[in-house]
Amino acid sequence: MSIDKSVSETGEASPIEFRLDPNSGVPTYLQIVQQVEQALRLGYLVTGDRLPKVKEVVASLAINPNTVLKAYRELEHKGLTVGRPGQGTFIEGALDLVPLKDQQALRRGLARWLTQATEAGLDEEGIAALFASALHDLRRQERGLTA
Amino acid sequence: MNATATSPTRSRPRVPAARGLAWVTWRQHRFALAGVLVVLGGLGLFLLFNGLAIHHAYTSLGLGNCGTLGGPGCRSQLTAFQQDYQGWADHLPQLLMFLPGLIGVFVGAPLVARELESGTFRFAWTQGRSRVQWIITKLVLLALVLTALALAFSALFTWWYGPFDAIASRMSPSGAYETSGLVFAARTLFGFTLGALLGLLIRRTVPAMAATAAAWAAVVWPTLIYLRPLIRQPITTPGAPAKGPASGSGGVPINADVVSNWIQNAAGHHFSFDQLFGQAIAGNGGAIPSPERFSAWLTQHHYSQWVSYRPNDWFWHFQTVEAAGYAILAILLAVATVLLLRRRAV
Amino acid sequence: MNAIETHRLGKCYGRTWALRDCTLAIPAGRVAALIGPNGAGKTTLMQLAVGLIGQSAGEIAVLDGATPGTAEALDGIAFVAQDTPLYNYLSVADTLRLVSSLANTWDEARARARLDALSIPLSRKVGKLSGGQQSQVALAVALARHPRLLILDEPVAELDPLARHDFMSTLMEAVAEDGVSVVFSSHVLSELERVCDYLVLLSRGSVQIADGTDELLATHRVFTGPVEQADAVAAALPVIQQRRAGRQASLLVRTTSHPAVPASWQDDPSNLEEIVLSYLRSPDASALPGPDSADRDIPKAVTA
Numbered sequence: 001m002s003i004d005k006s007v008s009e010t011g012e013a014s015p016i017e018f019r020l021d022p023n024s025g026v027p028t029y030l031q032i033v034q035q036v037e038q039a040l041r042l043g044y045l046v047t048g049d050r051l052p053k054v055k056e057v058v059a060s061l062a063i064n065p066n067t068v069l070k071a072y073r074e075l076e077h078k079g080l081t082v083g084r085p086g087q088g089t090f091i092e093g094a095l096d097l098v099p100l101k102d103q104q105a106l107r108r109g110l111a112r113w114l115t116q117a118t119e120a121g122l123d124e125e126g127i128a129a130l131f132a133s134a135l136h137d138l139r140r141q142e143r144g145l146t147a
Numbered sequence: 148m149n150a151t152a153t154s155p156t157r158s159r160p161r162v163p164a165a166r167g168l169a170w171v172t173w174r175q176h177r178f179a180l181a182g183v184l185v186v187l188g189g190l191g192l193f194l195l196f197n198g199l200a201i202h203h204a205y206t207s208l209g210l211g212n213c214g215t216l217g218g219p220g221c222r223s224q225l226t227a228f229q230q231d232y233q234g235w236a237d238h239l240p241q242l243l244m245f246l247p248g249l250i251g252v253f254v255g256a257p258l259v260a261r262e263l264e265s266g267t268f269r270f271a272w273t274q275g276r277s278r279v280q281w282i283i284t285k286l287v288l289l290a291l292v293l294t295a296l297a298l299a300f301s302a303l304f305t306w307w308y309g310p311f312d313a314i315a316s317r318m319s320p321s322g323a324y325e326t327s328g329l330v331f332a333a334r335t336l337f338g339f340t341l342g343a344l345l346g347l348l349i350r351r352t353v354p355a356m357a358a359t360a361a362a363w364a365a366v367v368w369p370t371l372i373y374l375r376p377l378i379r380q381p382i383t384t385p386g387a388p389a390k391g392p393a394s395g396s397g398g399v400p401i402n403a404d405v406v407s408n409w410i411q412n413a414a415g416h417h418f419s420f421d422q423l424f425g426q427a428i429a430g431n432g433g434a435i436p437s438p439e440r441f442s443a444w445l446t447q448h449h450y451s452q453w454v455s456y457r458p459n460d461w462f463w464h465f466q467t468v469e470a471a472g473y474a475i476l477a478i479l480l481a482v483a484t485v486l487l488l489r490r491r492a493v
Numbered sequence: 494m495n496a497i498e499t500h501r502l503g504k505c506y507g508r509t510w511a512l513r514d515c516t517l518a519i520p521a522g523r524v525a526a527l528i529g530p531n532g533a534g535k536t537t538l539m540q541l542a543v544g545l546i547g548q549s550a551g552e553i554a555v556l557d558g559a560t561p562g563t564a565e566a567l568d569g570i571a572f573v574a575q576d577t578p579l580y581n582y583l584s585v586a587d588t589l590r591l592v593s594s595l596a597n598t599w600d601e602a603r604a605r606a607r608l609d610a611l612s613i614p615l616s617r618k619v620g621k622l623s624g625g626q627q628s629q630v631a632l633a634v635a636l637a638r639h640p641r642l643l644i645l646d647e648p649v650a651e652l653d654p655l656a657r658h659d660f661m662s663t664l665m666e667a668v669a670e671d672g673v674s675v676v677f678s679s680h681v682l683s684e685l686e687r688v689c690d691y692l693v694l695l696s697r698g699s700v701q702i703a704d705g706t707d708e709l710l711a712t713h714r715v716f717t718g719p720v721e722q723a724d725a726v727a728a729a730l731p732v733i734q735q736r737r738a739g740r741q742a743s744l745l746v747r748t749t750s751h752p753a754v755p756a757s758w759q760d761d762p763s764n765l766e767e768i769v770l771s772y773l774r775s776p777d778a779s780a781l782p783g784p785d786s787a788d789r790d791i792p793k794a795v796t797a
Contacts, residue, residue: 020687025764027710028687055669062661063687064524065669136759167594174587175580265581269574270631273543274595275567275638490547 014052016044020061028063032071036080040091051081051089168276168284176289179254183293187300190243198307201232205310225314236311236323243304244325247334248363250293255342256355258285259488263350282488286343286481293339297332304331318404318457318465320371328462329470337473338363340480347484366476370469378468381406381455403456413449423450494521494557496642496674497542503550504537510698511537514551517693517703517781519676521557521641524668526689527678528769533695535678536575539646542676543572556641568597571635575646577628581620585630588619589637596638604637607663625656632660636667643667645677661688682766692765694772701772702780706765709780713768714751717743718758726754733778734771745771747780 016039018032026034039045052060054068072089075081082092117127205211208228213221259282262268272278305327308317317323325331342359349355386399399405410418427436427444436444445452457465495518502515512534519525527535540546541553544562559566579588585608593599608615611633613626622630628648635643648664649657665688667673679685685692692709694702702709713733716726723742727735730752733745745763746752754760772778 022683022687055666058665058669059662061687062658062665064690065665066524066690067687140760170594171591174583174591266574266576266578267580269540269545269572270578270580271595272545273567273570273572273574274592275597276595277562277564277567 014056015039015049017052018057018061020063029067029071029074032057032068033074033078036071036075040080045091047091047093049091050087051075051091053088165284168280169288171281172285172288176254176258176285179257180289180292182253183250183296186249187246187296190246191300191303194303194307197235198303201235201307201310204228204231210310228310229314232310233315236308236315240304240308240323240326241321244321244331246300246326247297247331247338248360248367249338250297250335251338251342251363252356252359254289254293255339256346256359257352258289258343258346259484260346260350260352260355263347264352279485279489282343282485286340286484290336290339290477290481294332294336297335298329301327301329301331312402312459314402316402316404316457317459317462320375320404324462324465325371328466330466330473333470333473333477334363334367336477337366337480340477340484341366344480344484344487347487370472374469374472375457375465378465379457379461381457383453383455385451386454399454399456400458403458405454405456408452408454410445410450410452412451418450495519495554496521496523496525497553497555497676499538499541499551499553501551502538502541502548502553504534504541504546505549512541512695513698515695515698515700516551517700519674519691519693519703520705521674522672523691523705524665524675524689525677525691525693526685527676527693527695528680528682528685529695529701530773531680534698535695536646538695539572539644539676539678543570543644545572569641571638571640571643573628573631573635573643573645573648576651577631577648579619579627579631582618584616584618585613585622586615588630588634589615592634592638598639600637600639603639604633607633607636611659623656625652625659628652628656628660629663632663636663636671636673639671640673642674642676645675647678647680649679650681657684682769686765692769694769696773696776700781701776701778702769704780709765709768710762712747712749712780713763714746714748715743715761715763715767716746716754716758717741717761718755722755722757726758730754733768734775 016035018035020028020031024031036045036051051072054065054072057063057068058065072081072083076083076089079093080091081089083089114127117130122130205228208224210221210224210228213224259268262271268278272281304323308323308327311323315323317327325334338359341362342355345358345362346352346355349358381404384399410420410423412418423445424441427441428434430444431440497517497519499515499517502512503510504512515534515538527538529535537546541548542555542561544560544566547562553561555561555566556569559569561570580591583591589601589604593601605615608630611626611629613622613629619627619630628651632645632648643664645664649660652660661684664675664677668675677689686706689706691705692702693700716730718726718741720737720740720742723735723737723744727744730744730746731748733747735745736743745767751760772780
């Protein structure tokens with residue numbers, strides 16, 4: 001029977017390999033999406049690269065193929081990849097990054113705030129909890145607006 | 148279901164159903180069949196060599212052409228022959244008659260019990276063939292092979308027993324009757340299906356084997372005693388049974404199966420031999436009478452001797468009826484096995 | 494398309510009901526996990542589906558309408574029973590030949606390729622293989638039949654973590670290749686989330702949850718807030734389970750929207766393990782789509 005014999009048959013090795021953290025609390029498909037985004041940011045993936053085939057991911061991670069498909073659909077939906085029937089999923093776009101200059105400005109602002117928080121007596125966990133809570137409120141507000 | 152799923156090349160139906168199951172039956176039971184073959188074959192080889200010696204002695208003593216075997220022309224040769232070989236004819240059949248039961252115990256009982264005990268039935272009955280097809284194929288194929296082996300063994304035994312035919316009965320219970328003709332094979336078939344059914348009911352191999360042995364004996368033993376009078380009542384005739392290498396008085400053949408003999412008076416009351424012999428001693432002045440004088444004494448006092456017996460030429464009639472009975476029983480057990488297996492909850 | 498569909502299915506042994514009033518529809522093309530405590534009726538349901546036993550009440554159909562045990566059902570379903578019973582006295586090669594003799598569909602190359610990849614020698618007696626290897630043989634044999642539905646009873650319970658990963662990876666690969674529907678039972682909750690996309694929770698012989706995992710995650714949320722407001726919040730929401738400490742209470746709620754709760758309350762997504770445990774602790778709660786609505790988007794909230 002005809003099995004696509006993963007990497008060796010096509011001759012090209014997959015540029016990245018996924019790994020899972022079962023304790024992260026992040027859904028599996030989202031972990032894959034985030035790892036592709038991270039690889040794009042760090043330059044491990046460039047336009048034209050082929051993502052590992054669903055079967056390869058499934059075999060190496062022992063996860064449900066629908067999860068991989070869902071992740072790849074999400075990536076396609078975000079415009080980062082394009083699926084070519086019979087060939088696989090390929091990197092198409094780049095991440096819609098915030099310009100480097102703006103990033104640096106934001107970072108400087110955050111560093112100032114962190115200093116203030118530390119001076120006020122907050123430890124690392126306190127800072128993280130406060131950040132999570134503020135982010136949560138922000139999301140709620142957004143939902144409130146859209147609803 | 149998904150984009151990367153490649154459609155598998157489905158292979159067409161490969162082996163015809165019956166042939167596939169036949170291979171499975173052969174592969175799973177070849178050791179049991181080999182065991183049966185070794186036992187029957189080993190005993191068969193013994194019968195062959197022993198039988199050649201017996202046939203040779205029979206011919207070289209000239210028993211085939213010395214006139215009536217009971218007659219005076221054969222007396223000394225017959226005595227010599229009986230001294231050497233009668234023991235085999237008397238005792239070997241008493242052992243061989245249990246072989247059908249053993250085959251039932253070692254081939255029949257584990258057939259289903261082993262699958263149930265080890266849980267492999269969950270594997271065997273979910274691979275595409277229904278368990279009904281599975282059990283029918285196994286029962287039919289194994290029954291055919293076992294019956295054929297048993298018939299062959301019976302045929303060899305019949306040849307072996309040939310020289311004794313003229314001097315010993317083929318009809319007596321637990322004797323040659325049980326291993327020759329059709330009954331041996333029919334009991335093998337019965338033992339096999341009995342084992343299969345008990346294995347299905349008991350679900351554990353060793354207890355099922357023990358139960359098969361017990362049930363087989365419990366069915367076969369009474370038929371030795373109680374079944375035959377139902378097939379045909381023995382011939383009852385005045386006279387005495389044959390003793391030694393001589394034809395009995397009153398026309399009872401030397402090789403007849405004597406069921407009983409007794410003494411009765413004119414009114415038809417039965418008397419024991421000992422009771423009358425005591426009276427005859429008293430009538431003889433306290434001395435033990437010779438057999439001739441005792442006979443004369445009996446006639447004088449209006450007693451007569453009687454004997455009931457089955458002649459050898461009833462053999463096939465009895466064999467056919469009894470074998471048919473076992474065969475029907477075996478078929479009923481096999482049908483019960485199939486039906487129970489079909490609707491059983493495991 | 495349903496892989497398994499039951500209506501008020503029941504099975505009793507003597508006077509004990511091993512499975513009772515079980516109504517569910519497991520859609521085809523899914524990897525469904527059948528979970529629940531020991532004695533919940535998982536094995537009974539599977540054996541009914543493969544036709545090893547007959548039901549005492551109700552109805553069951555497999556592969557879209559076939560009766561279990563019929564030629565069509567036997568042909569389309571492969572079953573790997575608990576503890577993977579194989580013939581210990583057969584070699585691996587003879588095991589393959591045995592199944593190929595019984596099965597209508599058989600892909601010898603596929604079976605051999607899998608066993609080869611796992612370095613399982615064909616000449617070895619099955620009884621001499623490790624537990625993990627025996628499971629792999631059973632799975633390879635099952636997959637070589639190209640079943641439409643694969644039913645596995647506690648397939649990985651006895652395996653070490655590596656063997657478990659290898660087994661699941663083979664299984665998931667087959668799902669990707671063939672689109673085979675899978676129903677497997679397990680009492681291990683972890684690892685479920687990454688493998689299954691449909692969940693059936695049986696407890697004490699009846700069905701508590703039967704739904705897609707995405708749907709379950711989308712419809713269950715955890716609300717955490719001050720304990721003194723818990724009663725008021727709980728009264729307004731379909732609560733599956735409450736946990737209360739001195740000051741804080743957390744409620745697992747079955748809801749499709751984001752209901753209005755006091756601002757001091759936090760609204761978080763749940764996870765499968767938490768959902769399953771909550772239902773097990775609240776035996777009267779159930780999340781059932783019913784057999785006719787297997788393809789619907791939003792399940793009705795049914796709560797105690």
